[in-house]
Amino acid sequence: MDIKTEIRKSWIIMIKEFKQILRKKAFMIPLFLFPIVMIIFFGYGMGGTVKNVDILVINDDTGTASSALVQEIGTFIPKYGDVKMFSIIYTKDMGQSEAEKKIDAGLYKAVLIIPPDYSERVARNESVTLTLLTDSSDTTSSGIIISFMKQLFAGTSGSLVTLNIPDIYGKLQYIDFLTPAVIALTVFIGTIQTMGYAIAGERQDGTLVRIMMTPVSRGAVILGKTLHQLILQLARAVVLIIGAILLLGVKMNGSWLLVALVLIIFTFGAVGLGIAISAVSEDMISFQAISMLVAFPSMFATGVFYPLSSVPDWMRWIAYIVPLTYANDAMRTIMVKGQGLAFIANDLMILLFFAIFYFGLGVYLFRREAA
Amino acid sequence: MEPIIEVRNLSKVFKSRGRRITAVDDVSFDVFNGEIFSMIGPNGAGKSTTFAMMTTLIKPTGGKIKVAGFDAENEDDRIRPIIGIVPQKLSLYPDLTARENLELMGNLYDVPKKVMEERIEYYLKLVNLENHADRFTGGFSGGMKQRLSVISAVIHDPQIIFWDEPTTGLDPQTRQAIWKLARKFNSEGKTLIFSTHYMDEADKLCDRVAVMNAGKLMALDTPENLKKTTNSATLEDVFIHLTGEEIRD
Ligand SMILES: Nc1ncnc2c1ncn2[C@@H]1O[C@H](COP(=O)(O)OP(=O)(O)OP(=O)(O)O)[C@@H](O)[C@H]1O
Numbered sequence: 001m002d003i004k005t006e007i008r009k010s011w012i013i014m015i016k017e018f019k020q021i022l023r024k025k026a027f028m029i030p031l032f033l034f035p036i037v038m039i040i041f042f043g044y045g046m047g048g049t050v051k052n053v054d055i056l057v058i059n060d061d062t063g064t065a066s067s068a069l070v071q072e073i074g075t076f077i078p079k080y081g082d083v084k085m086f087s088i089i090y091t092k093d094m095g096q097s098e099a100e101k102k103i104d105a106g107l108y109k110a111v112l113i114i115p116p117d118y119s120e121r122v123a124r125n126e127s128v129t130l131t132l133l134t135d136s137s138d139t140t141s142s143g144i145i146i147s148f149m150k151q152l153f154a155g156t157s158g159s160l161v162t163l164n165i166p167d168i169y170g171k172l173q174y175i176d177f178l179t180p181a182v183i184a185l186t187v188f189i190g191t192i193q194t195m196g197y198a199i200a201g202e203r204q205d206g207t208l209v210r211i212m213m214t215p216v217s218r219g220a221v222i223l224g225k226t227l228h229q230l231i232l233q234l235a236r237a238v239v240l241i242i243g244a245i246l247l248l249g250v251k252m253n254g255s256w257l258l259v260a261l262v263l264i265i266f267t268f269g270a271v272g273l274g275i276a277i278s279a280v281s282e283d284m285i286s287f288q289a290i291s292m293l294v295a296f297p298s299m300f301a302t303g304v305f306y307p308l309s310s311v312p313d314w315m316r317w318i319a320y321i322v323p324l325t326y327a328n329d330a331m332r333t334i335m336v337k338g339q340g341l342a343f344i345a346n347d348l349m350i351l352l353f354f355a356i357f358y359f360g361l362g363v364y365l366f367r368r369e370a371a
Numbered sequence: 372m373e374p375i376i377e378v379r380n381l382s383k384v385f386k387s388r389g390r391r392i393t394a395v396d397d398v399s400f401d402v403f404n405g406e407i408f409s410m411i412g413p414n415g416a417g418k419s420t421t422f423a424m425m426t427t428l429i430k431p432t433g434g435k436i437k438v439a440g441f442d443a444e445n446e447d448d449r450i451r452p453i454i455g456i457v458p459q460k461l462s463l464y465p466d467l468t469a470r471e472n473l474e475l476m477g478n479l480y481d482v483p484k485k486v487m488e489e490r491i492e493y494y495l496k497l498v499n500l501e502n503h504a505d506r507f508t509g510g511f512s513g514g515m516k517q518r519l520s521v522i523s524a525v526i527h528d529p530q531i532i533f534w535d536e537p538t539t540g541l542d543p544q545t546r547q548a549i550w551k552l553a554r555k556f557n558s559e560g561k562t563l564i565f566s567t568h569y570m571d572e573a574d575k576l577c578d579r580v581a582v583m584n585a586g587k588l589m590a591l592d593t594p595e596n597l598k599k600t601t602n603s604a605t606l607e608d609v610f611i612h613l614t615g616e617e618i619r620d
Pocket residue numbers: 385386387392393394412413414415416417418419420421459
């Protein structure tokens with residue numbers, strides 16, 4: 001069959017999918033409400049702690065007084081923890097704007113700038129100001145780092161040392177950290193679920209086989225269902241982001257186009273995963289069970305609700321193999337940090353890899369099914 | 372008479388959970404153009420599997436099928452547009468209306484919009500569903516669903532119609548209505564192939580009857596000849612004679 005026919009047929013399938021889903025009120029309403037509820041409840045109800053946070057210390061101090069200070073930061077272990085809070089990387093002669101770029105790129109959670117005259121002034125008992133830049137797009141880590149630093153300086157060198165803490169992303173709250181990831185999470189879970197209805201559910205109804213008997217290729221069926229998902233999930237993300245901005249005052253500092261790009265690639269992967277799960281599950285019930293198994297690690301191991309820097313190592317390793325981790329990071333980099341393509345290129349590459357892998361797997365399993 | 376379907380040494384082996392199930396075992400037969408052809412046989416005899424291969428839904432493990440001169444394995448895109456299928460398992464979208472279900476089929480078969488609308492009106496009337504056109508089929512009775520299913524298989528005016536147990540579970544009125552439809556389609560020159568567990572149906576309606584048992588074709592002839600050669604009074608006796616009395620799994 002030629003490409004035009006394929007596209008026309010997949011269009012027919014897509015329209016059908018929309019007709020069906022728009023009628024499922026009991027499905028559509030939670031689809032939009034659930035994420036908002038999640039943002040509100042978690043957004044106003046959670047905190048956390050951090051460990052082994054990468055912090056850059058730009059030590060321009062010409063004397064030696066700063067080394068005691070730095071040592072104290074580097075060896076600090078929180079009261080109930082067993083791991084050092086910071087892992088320090090040193091440098092010299094770096095301007096504040098360059099330091100901010102390092103934070104934009106996600107290399108460090110914080111940068112502490114010690115001025116050249118630090119030792120001199122401390123020796124002369126004069127006041128001195130240090131600059132602390134934090135990645136406030138990660139509100140939890142940033143809050144913890146700031147309160148630690150404040151305590152440290154209040155304790156050690158008397159009240160003469162003050163801390164200058166510029167807000168590099170504007171005043172942010174936990175909810176700003178949470179929202180981009182909740183959007184990614186709900187797109188992920190929503191896609192897998194609706195794909196389940198669209199394939200495992202249709203198979204149970206016998207309609208999938210009926211469609212397969214008509215002059216329509218399997219490719220066109222998948223394409224139609226995929227187009228439907230892409231449009232549905234993008235529309236949903238836009239509604240949710242606007243809702244979060246208007247209702248909850250969440251910040252949107254970056255480009256809508258980039259958000260769309262991330263979500264399109266991400267949805268492709270989720271569609272593939274949904275098809276793959278559908279293909280290996282015999283009915284809707286087993287589909288639900290398997291998709292839960294996939295959804296839960298994604299929900300809790302990928303730093304949707306708390307920064308990855310605060311989870312145990314084994315959980316972080318799970319996070320690295322779950323695509324949602326990279327979608328979360330890309331969404332936060334765009335929406336909170338307001339950064340462009342260059343800063344999410346790595347995430348996009350990894351998401352693209354996942355998308356191709358899962359989509360290929362899904363199509364393969366789907367094609368193999370009736371043979 | 373010229374054959375419109377040629378089945379040669381057809382077999383299908385399913386592998387499920389390490390077990391090999393021979394659903395169809397070296398079956399050969401012809402279906403003639405314009406006849407009403409039926410397949411009977413106990414549960415699990417392989418009727419639906421044979422249908423699935425003739426309609427290009429699944430590929431044979433061995434053997435060849437030609438439908439209207441096209442090879443079922445490699446030319447499915449030529450075969451599909453000219454056949455209509457009523458599957459054994461009801462397969463309507465419960466959350467689409469009767470009309471939308473028909474339109475979906477029409478669109479997938481590339482029926483021009485105007486022709487399609489006309490046919491939909493015509494067929495809905497023919498099976499007395501014109502007053503239910505805009506209801507969701509989820510709320511239809513079994514008979515209504517089956518009637519709709521039957522007309523959704525002919526919306527593209529196919530040359531050959533496959534019906535897998537179109538009358539199972541239906542009341543006598545609906546069965547008669549479906550027989551009437553079958554005769555009507557046949558009188559228009561269409562070839563009909565259907566399976567059934569009702570012997571009277573096969574007897575009354577069909578030109579020729581194929582009897583399958585455990586994947587094998589036991590006999591194929593007109594109902595009269597079958598009765599004659601097996602010395603039976605009814606087709607039911609023929610059936611028992613050819614397939615035995617034991618109950619299948
Ligand atoms: N997809 C499949 N996988 C494994 N075995 C199958 C599959 N489809 C059919 N079978 C087996 O093949 C055999 C023939 O089944 P088929 O459905 O063709 O019989 P049938 O004659 O249509 O029976 P019925 O009258 O009950 O509809 C059965 O033993 C069945 O269990």
